[in-house]
Amino acid sequence: MRNAPVFIDLFAGCGGLSLGLLQAGWKGALAVERTADAFLTYSNNLIDSGRFQYDWPEWLPKQEHDIEAFLDEYKDHLASLNGKVDLIAGGPPCQGFSPAGKRNPKDPRNRMAERYIEAVKIVKPKFLLLENVRGFDAPFQKASKGKKAVPYSHVVKRRLQKEGYDVQFQVVVSADWGVPQMRPRFILVATRKDLRLDWSPFNRFGEGRREFLQERGLDPDCRQTTKDAIDDLRVEGKLLVESTDGDVRGFKQIEYKEPLSFSAFQRLMRAGNADGRGPNSLRLPKHRPLIIERFERILKECPKGKSLTQEQRDRYGIKKHSITPLCPDRPSATMTTLPDDFLHYSEARILTVREMARIQSFPDWFEFLGRYTTGGSLRKTSCPRYTQVGNAVPPLLGEALGELMMEAFNRLADSEDKAA
Template sequence: MGLGERKTKGIYIDLFSGCGGLSLGLGHSGWTGLFAVEKDHMAFETFKHNLIDGKYNHFRWPDWLPKKETTIQELLTNYQSQLVELNGHVDLIAGGPPCQGFSMAGRRKMDDPRNKLSEEYIKMVQLISPRYLVLENVKGFNSTFKDSTGNRSKIPYSEIVKARLEELGYKIFTGFVNSACFGVPQNRTRFIMVGVRKDQLHSELDPFSILEELREPFLKEKQLPSKPVSVRAAISDLEQSSSEIIYHSGSENNGFKQLNYTSPKRLTPYQKVMRKGLQSKFKPNSLRIARHKPETVEKFKKIQSICAPGKGLTDEQKQLIGTRKQVITVLDPSQPSRTLTTLPDDLLHYSEPRILTVRENARIQSFPDDFEFKGKYTTGGSRRTQECPRYTQVGNAVPPLMGEVLGRLIGLLNERSS
């Protein structure tokens, strides 16, 4: 039975949907999707497999829009009349414009072309005029930038977007939310912008106070602890040292191997959430193990021996290891993970000398075990900016548990403003 076969909180559109973390969460919270926009074919393949064709379907996809990867610009160019007809029929536009141009880890230039995608988001809002907006982005979205001449701007890009949306008739609320507060085993703090169309505002509302009210009941319903979920509690059943390793692909001797997953008799509360409704024999996909060279394994062992768990290598330690890599962190098993990125070798396992599998990353992002990822596992070189393989799909996603909480928040705003 698809997620859409129940009373819905309303109709939403997901812009910049990626592989579907936010949509999955919105569906679980009772929303019905109309369509989603994602430009990368691998990310959209994952989205379509799970959220359109699969068990998590909750979309009423319009006949006029092909179920394939696309961009907002293509939508605005080819389907403007159909978009205009949606005015008054969409309750929520959600999404997070690609964040690389805003990331604190990057060069963060004001004129990064990826930042202009926010303007396309605004154009969609102007045409469709939904009742509510949710925009998710990295913390850097709320920081100032250097322009092409090296001068620092006086206001953050988020304030520009906020002002534009207010001109369109929305009351905009902004804040920072850490996913670890809502059951995600990851310290992932994101800038959240919530917009309420002014004709929907009939009382003083503070979305972020309501979000805090939701926290304890949400965790209690999921049977998750009130304290943050640790990495070990999330992925201990995926450790390789106590599991059978079997053939995955390539040559029999030198090809890739994978974990032959068997569910332990006792799952942690978090693992129970990730495997809800699944038989113990069910094996998730994306369990392929990275093919590390022997010298890489030795380097990882050395890093694990000198790196404080949960902390990045210091400059002195990097020199000792002989690496120029900007970020390497060994996970602390007793704490939530550091923020996942799209680079799989930013994080090392807490007890095994290796990077994490895609499935382990997916667990840390709160994707359920039966959500299947499609496409290549990794990509490199010049293709890194043009392709969205599995590791990137997971790293870029909004954690589904966070998406579910945001969906409940908008539902409550709707109830309290009516």
């Protein structure tokens, strides 16, 4: 029996991409994540849970690591993985490229893609998988004087080609892969040239979509909707109990009871909960009466699924740049790290962490740890639950990509067996 191929995940976050790879049959070696809370969530669910194959190296402390310090301190150890790691995956921080942000070409977070390439140069795995926002493949609006504006994706492609990789990339819509939100993502796939693997990854990716969804009980002809994802988590008709899975008391949550019938997506998210136990991170927000009244007016007066216009925000006294009442009958807009960017489609409140996690396609057994929110001086260094979810790669999309890369690995192994 062939051993499972091995991956490492750089910029791992709470583990959305790793979860997808592990569910597709890959074996974990190590993960680099700089924030303690996100790594705690990652470790609890993926490394220490016993659900997956994961061999953490003895030379690396099982804790959060900054990528630059990691590459500096463990470079020799990382080099020892050359020939033992089949895939480097990762989603470098994307704020400098995001259309939702300022798209600043000088944002220091942009250089994290350089650290990804540095790790590739050391380990030289067979395959690469890089995920980012779609703005990664768009030129910055202002190019240097006398120079043509070039998307950063082209810079990364040239760098990886120089390191001996065939590189292809494409923008993929998460909703096409069973995720109940649109969330277009830049996906780069690369294969080491010396392997001489003849394949067209994104052709194969598209060809496998129907089968992937059908195997998970999802209709390939209909996108999953926000209601499909979270309607069983509504407050209406539920008993409210004290929320006890956070470090702050005084919040309520629903007492989860499985409904008599699930949507296909809910059934998929509930798989692995044989005892019928509810998920964690169900804590409800506490809104002031004035805020609840404002949200009720928005749900009654504004179109669902569209971000409020400046005129509407002025009318309701909202200073936020963006707020969207979700539409129940369509996929959600892209989840962000800010919980008050969205309103529930039928209840005058923002979403819970678990509702956001469902929309991201995290299964209910996956537990988020750490604080729910942070502010002030902690905002730049911490990664609370809402941020963990908003930053993650949707696990269903990660699983589809994991199956694609597994196919490439198996094709390569088959050709090597024949040659032997």
